[in-house]
Amino acid sequence: MEHSIETAKQRNGLKEAARETGRNLGLVLYALYALFPLIWMLICTFKSDTEMYNTVFIFQPTLANYQAVLLGTDYIRAFFQNIIVSGGAVLLTVVAGVPAAYALARYDFRKKDDIAFQILSFKFAPEIMVILPIFLIFQKIGLYDTYFGLIWVYQLITMPLLIWVVRGYFEDISVEVEQAASLDGYRWYEVFLKTLLPLIKPGLVASGLLAFIFAWNSFTFPLILSGFRIQTLTITSLRYISSETVHYGQVAVAATVAVLPEIIACLFIQKHLVRGLSFGAVKG
Numbered sequence: 001m002e003h004s005i006e007t008a009k010q011r012n013g014l015k016e017a018a019r020e021t022g023r024n025l026g027l028v029l030y031a032l033y034a035l036f037p038l039i040w041m042l043i044c045t046f047k048s049d050t051e052m053y054n055t056v057f058i059f060q061p062t063l064a065n066y067q068a069v070l071l072g073t074d075y076i077r078a079f080f081q082n083i084i085v086s087g088g089a090v091l092l093t094v095v096a097g098v099p100a101a102y103a104l105a106r107y108d109f110r111k112k113d114d115i116a117f118q119i120l121s122f123k124f125a126p127e128i129m130v131i132l133p134i135f136l137i138f139q140k141i142g143l144y145d146t147y148f149g150l151i152w153v154y155q156l157i158t159m160p161l162l163i164w165v166v167r168g169y170f171e172d173i174s175v176e177v178e179q180a181a182s183l184d185g186y187r188w189y190e191v192f193l194k195t196l197l198p199l200i201k202p203g204l205v206a207s208g209l210l211a212f213i214f215a216w217n218s219f220t221f222p223l224i225l226s227g228f229r230i231q232t233l234t235i236t237s238l239r240y241i242s243s244e245t246v247h248y249g250q251v252a253v254a255a256t257v258a259v260l261p262e263i264i265a266c267l268f269i270q271k272h273l274v275r276g277l278s279f280g281a282v283k284g
Helices: 002-044 064-071 075-106 112-124 127-141 147-153 155-172 175-183 188-199 201-216 220-225 233-240 248-268 270-278
Strands: none
Touching: 002 248, 064 075, 064 248, 075 112, 075 147, 075 155, 075 188, 075 201, 075 233, 075 248, 112 155, 127 147, 127 155, 127 220, 147 155, 147 220, 155 201, 175 188, 188 201, 201 248, 220 233, 233 248, 248 270
């Protein structure tokens, strides 16, 4: 009897191990399938133009593409300019968007929901629809080809999502939490900074990351509203596509370096992403 029980346990253990191995193998295969475009783009960075159309993985690697992009052009300058513009846009979005989200969640005023929907509609409006009047306005007031001009106009693509996500978080927080903090002697700004902000941290981090990605990948606004002084990565990458040929290896280098900040940011704050995007976003 004991031998049969032990044999049954061993069989169950083997079955469980086989299922676990199959599950892990399936996840690995799916990960390779999902990441293959990035892997192939990385491989292309080490290929010369003559070997670019060869799909065989065996080739003579070269660093000529990295030298041409990182040392032969002002790509690094555009990289840091993109960080300044995107980071400044997210900072302004957080500073202005969080209080706006709190007001939409806590206060009752006329046409509150209409105003909230109007803010969200800015995210879905085609950029080309508003770029011409913005260009003319920027030319008149001196904001064309400036950091502040791009940071300001980027609010059209970064602020709506943050306001809606954070608004849902504020609505999930009971008013009694603020009242209890006030009774403990906190001033109104201390209630906001020390009590509410820690509670909305997952949503703020997730929406802030998405806002950074939207600003980092923006193309239409910097194409029209920036000139020779300020050029983002999306605009600088166009120089590797000429009328005669396309230097795919250099384009791959530009794209690979461009996605690094987004990947690094996602890895550092990944624990906040799932909860931040699953709660609060559908409220209101």
